Amino acid sequence: QQLATKANPAYTVADKQTAYKDATTYNNFYEFGTDKGSPARYASAMKTRPWTVSIEGEVGKPMTLDIDALLKLAPLEERVYRLRCVEGWSMVIPWIGYSLSALMKKVEPTSNAKYVQFVTAADRQAMNGLRYPVLDWPYTEGLRIDEAAHPLTLLTLGMYGEVLPNQNGAPVRIVVPWKYGFKSAKSIVAIRFVKDQPRTAWNRAAPGEYGFYSNVNPQVDHPRWSQASERRIGEDGFFTKKRPTLMFNGYDDVASLYSGMDLKKFY
Amino acid sequence: MATGFNPAPRQLLAIKAGLFVLALLPFGRLLLGALTDALGANPLEFITWNTGEWTLYFLTMTLAVTPLRRWSGWNWLIRLRRMIGLFAFFYAFLHFTAFFWFDHFFDLREMLRDAVRRPFILVGFAAFVLLIPLAVTSTNAMVKRLGGRRWQWLHRLIYVIVPLGLLHFWWMRAGKNNFAEPLIFALIVGFLLAVRVVWAWRKRAREQMARRPVA
Numbered sequence: 001q002q003l004a005t006k007a008n009p010a011y012t013v014a015d016k017q018t019a020y021k022d023a024t025t026y027n028n029f030y031e032f033g034t035d036k037g038s039p040a041r042y043a044s045a046m047k048t049r050p051w052t053v054s055i056e057g058e059v060g061k062p063m064t065l066d067i068d069a070l071l072k073l074a075p076l077e078e079r080v081y082r083l084r085c086v087e088g089w090s091m092v093i094p095w096i097g098y099s100l101s102a103l104m105k106k107v108e109p110t111s112n113a114k115y116v117q118f119v120t121a122a123d124r125q126a127m128n129g130l131r132y133p134v135l136d137w138p139y140t141e142g143l144r145i146d147e148a149a150h151p152l153t154l155l156t157l158g159m160y161g162e163v164l165p166n167q168n169g170a171p172v173r174i175v176v177p178w179k180y181g182f183k184s185a186k187s188i189v190a191i192r193f194v195k196d197q198p199r200t201a202w203n204r205a206a207p208g209e210y211g212f213y214s215n216v217n218p219q220v221d222h223p224r225w226s227q228a229s230e231r232r233i234g235e236d237g238f239f240t241k242k243r244p245t246l247m248f249n250g251y252d253d254v255a256s257l258y259s260g261m262d263l264k265k266f267y
Numbered sequence: 268m269a270t271g272f273n274p275a276p277r278q279l280l281a282i283k284a285g286l287f288v289l290a291l292l293p294f295g296r297l298l299l300g301a302l303t304d305a306l307g308a309n310p311l312e313f314i315t316w317n318t319g320e321w322t323l324y325f326l327t328m329t330l331a332v333t334p335l336r337r338w339s340g341w342n343w344l345i346r347l348r349r350m351i352g353l354f355a356f357f358y359a360f361l362h363f364t365a366f367f368w369f370d371h372f373f374d375l376r377e378m379l380r381d382a383v384r385r386p387f388i389l390v391g392f393a394a395f396v397l398l399i400p401l402a403v404t405s406t407n408a409m410v411k412r413l414g415g416r417r418w419q420w421l422h423r424l425i426y427v428i429v430p431l432g433l434l435h436f437w438w439m440r441a442g443k444n445n446f447a448e449p450l451i452f453a454l455i456v457g458f459l460l461a462v463r464v465v466w467a468w469r470k471r472a473r474e475q476m477a478r479r480p481v482a
Binding site: 021022025026034036037089132134135205206209221222223224225226231233234236237238241242 | 301307308309310311312368369370372381384385386387439441442443444445447
């Protein structure tokens, strides 16, 4: 299904876009299996309509929105973002959506809302991967309220001109381009505004490896993957050196969110 | 003890040739896949992982030869072990080369720095280095030069190498909590090693019995 959008040049990087085929067959979506190819094979079992997202917690106007309401909530923009996975690879993807802040304005977070938690789908019928205790299901993620309100944080409903393919987190996900990919929760069913820093799925699984912030940071290494450089999917081949990873994935605007913080400590 | 199937020299040669071709198939598939761009979205990662997996398969096979031989009575199986071990080294070499090439573009300093920062790489690297003397001393001439006993002692390094390789795999997967495959490997390798421990116990018990004075 095609989506009518307007390109937002302010949020479009000049990098070459990743091929649609690569972006839709090489995915981490553990609910459908830990293999990169599994989501593309099995995610069609997930029903994305009807779908509702409950917006709850510390907000003046809690509400439950269905996917059509979300599609109409604000004008859809196309933004081309870099995506950097913690595993040391990256893509460039034309997402469709609008700033999460547009939704936040509607629900009016209270002064108690210091963090936002994203709760994602955990449907045992459709998601084979839930049989394995790889993570605490449902998968949850979180952002600090100012991170969530940053215009770059995209409530995402489509990519490559169409609605999201299931394996990429249909029907609605978040995209936070200056953080490692796992921070961008897929197939969201609830957005909770909370007072305390929420636990997140990967942080719970391996706190020494995945911090709450998980900003793309070439100076903070992960014990499994070197974060100093990355391989661009579909572009960097046998005869090219991996490209250096940029601080905040190249999104320097966000640096002010972390002024005064030791990002080695808050990784 | 030699029961059942016992191939004639020509048959054994055919078996060896067949095994050689089979063992090259994974390599052929990678070569063909690389040339036709059929290795998925991240071919470099695929090559690195796939050669690592085949290293573990062949290492496990070398450990399986002796138990299979004892249980089946097919003593000729031992004649295949050198080739299996050399293929383990071949795939380990490809795996290491893939890492050194794709991840570090032959930058030795970068590679070493990375190995220190990420201990699972260090473990895999140690396993690879320990495999080298085994590959070098695999020829008949080297067996003779070392003497059977010393050669055998050297080749018992395999009991260190395989667990190191397994730890390397386990640790790598630990980053994503993805233990299904390392667990299967660990069970098989654990079984193949446990069998040897049991044999050693029984042997000692038998020897003690034999030493007991006859009443």
